[in-house]
Amino acid sequence: MSLHTSNPRSAPRVVVLSGPTAVGKTTVVKRLRAAHPELWISVSTTTRPARPREVDGQHYHFVDDATFDRMVEQDAFLEWAVVHREARYGTPRAPVEAALAEGRSVLLEIDLQGARQVRETVPDALYVFLAPPSWEEMVRRLVGRGTESEAERERRLATAREELAAESEFDVTLVNTEVEEVCRKLVDLMSSPHLTHTSGSPSTRPEA
Template identity: 80%
Template sequence: MSLHTSHPRSAPRVIVLSGPTAVGKTTVVKKLRAAHPELWISVSTTTRPPRPREIDGEHYHFVDDPTFDKMIELGEFLEWAVVHKRAKYGTPRGPVERALANGHSVLLEIDLQGARQVREAIPDALFVFLAPPSWDELVRRLIGRGTETEAERERRLTTAREELAAEAEFDVTLVNTDVETVCEELVTLMRTPHLTSPEA
């Protein structure tokens, strides 16, 4: 099945969720999985090591660099990118195509570079930008996470500034003030073909 969808009201769609580092994308997706197990959410592949309590195949598919590079060579990614100038992340193409063929809308949680690649591949996807309530709150969340070194935090903050500047490239902006509210807005977007905002 083609990744492009055109039938109103019934066809599955691709929703791309992106936003700056530490804005809470992973937290939103975890909540969404728990509250709405019927929704199809893509699991990305990455070369970074697992964080505490992350499960291979559930949070990410963790692979080494040679394996990732072989997947690139074989054209197995819908999109991929080097994030924060270190680890590679990618969206496996096969599971997305199968989900769409089976009539499921697909949510991709990916970084800005990946979102731009998906726009080239699937121009009729819906692109959702997850924004922090404020820059200060974003910094607080990043520091409070406690999973990065100071040098890594600085790299991520530099990346976050660039990512925030790209908000205008997206179709919809959701402000992550409350995770449950964001989840319900995403459910509405996934279940309503060609809706461009939760209020539309």
Template identity: 60%
Template sequence: MNNRLTVLAGPTAVGKGTISTYIRQNHPEVWFSVSATTRPRRPGEIDGVHYHFLTDDAFDALIAEGRLLEYAVVHGRHRYGTPAAPVEEKLEQGIPALLEIDLQGARQVKEKMPDARFVFLAPPTWEELVSRLTGRGTESEEEQERRLATAKRELAAESEFDVIIVNDHVRTAAEELLSLMGISTSD
């Protein structure tokens, strides 16, 4: 097993969360960082499992104390960040660690941890990305437009990553990611 940090990034609605869920369900040996965010919970999300949902003041305190590996304002609205201590602990223990973060965050991690593996998750087509975003029905039309504008910029940055995986099928994309991490996907 290759235990260096793996960073998974990509535009909104590309399927990062779906692939992460697949890996969580089928490969418990992979540790996932739980990001902190100032955005409100979506239906079904659990604090401490999907995200650490924080107030702006609590998020500011983490920044001031230098306790975030990365943080950013995403889609021009809410802040997201990765608590540093749990990531460092898992890597020291030799446990394969995966960060599922946005492009801004991936760039910050690259500055602090250049030996990490950086994976860009891409949609099969732009039309498919739009369909996934509008089909999930969790954002207003205004929020969808904001996210799609961000996605256009992010897709142009895929060359900054070590590996590009096209998410045209969840299991195939997840297994490709696991293979990069040195984790066997055969039963």
């Protein structure tokens, strides 16, 4: 089926959430799932190992390289990419198509490469950039969570510089100063069928 949703008055909407590493995308999505179980949020597939307390099928679908290769060959991904020059991540296509067919709006939490790929398939989706309050705060969050080695942190920060430079490609920017406020705005975006990607306006970024 096509993922095109050209009539926002009758069709469910696709909202794509992206942003740099350690900006808090996972935290936002976790809070959304807990507070709004009625929302449909895609679960990505990845080849990276699970971190402590991550649950397969809830946080990610964890697979090996051979399984990921088969899924690529079968065109099972809406998008996929190598992230942070290491592991691969992808958005399974079938669950997204099924949710849209049921009339449910969909939230995709994906990286910049994935967002660019999805734009080719779903040009009328709403593209939301989650930005940190400042570069220093983003580095503090990355170091503070303690889930990456020093070498991996450096890789992620190098990627983050590229991702921050792409903010202008998105329709709306939400600055992640307060998770609850970001969640409220995302719920509004997912439940407002009359707001299209051409009428959304970026938020005003606070001074760093």
